[in-house]
Amino acid sequence: MATIYLVRHGQASFGKENYDQLSKTGWEQGKVLGRWMAGRIKPDAVFGGNLERHRETVEAIASGFGSQFPDMQVAPGFNEFDHHEVLIRSRPEWVDRNVMARDLQAFPKPARAFQEAFVHAVHRWATGQHDQDYNETWPAFRERVLRAFDDMIEYVDGGDILVATSGGPISVICQHLLGLTDERALMLNEVIANASVSRVLYSGSRRSLSVFNNYSHLEAEDPALVTFR
Structure with missing residues (x-):
């Protein structure tokens, strides 16, 4: 089975004029993730929303990865609400x-x-x-994210994929795969760490969540890099 790596963006610039830029910590989180991926994971394709923090997260990952990394394909359906x-x-x-x-x-x-x-x-x-x-209502948001998810899988057709997105879309995808209520999905959204990785295994129409919100790569390098906002 192939794997989809759902990556929440690095820490954004909360309280600043432009929230949508990564903070200094956010850039470092992405680089740490890239270093952790090197030698372990080589995605066949990379997707992300069209938010600046998504693009910069991919740039930071690519910097840490240290070798050729696929260009990010923009899929606005993965944007946060x-x-x-x-x-x-x-x-x-x-x-x-x-x-x-x-x-x-x-x-x-x-x-x-x-x-x-x-x-x-x-x-x-x-x-x-x-x-x-x-x-955009909550049902419209869910529909938009899940449509982007399905379209991406159909487009790649069997390869490993990295998706740079936000906590909301990751929560919606997990909700769909696990059959969770809206309340449970919102509870997931509250605990997803910046630059964390959730994994979805897929083959044809089969899709299963195998890992949720892993940020051990950050803890191993510097526990101070673990942030949630």
Whole structure:
């Protein structure tokens, strides 16, 4: 059976003007993954969404890999959902970044407060009770990701594939393969580490999740490289 390696992008630039760029840590995470892959894994094809953090993650992996690495083929279906829209539909006042910063600073742990607010916002989006508020609903997001997944498998036709994507698409694919509820899928999304690898085995129409959220390559090099946001 062939293998699909689902890689969550390296750490992005949270709190910066352009979130979509990898942070210094994100670049290092990708390079560590590339070094770990060298001699173990040689993908026949590489795919990713058209987000900057997906492209930069592949660049970092290729840098660490140290030899010829396939060019990334862009598949927008692997893009993450719109984090900004999901958040501000739940907290409209946070469209003003200064208001958001002020509100979060009122908590002893602002990062944890933001995470709790974001989890609440994602659950609001996924309930289906407010679909009119969103440009892309949760069901539409799932359909888009799974269509990209199927199209990619049909295109490659039996080779090993690396996909640079985000936590949301990885969660949706795992949900589909394991028959999980939406609630369980969202719980998976909360624990997927940056530059982690999940593996899907496939042959024809058979597809099985064999590994979820492996980041031992980061722990082995430097535990401080393990991040989730």
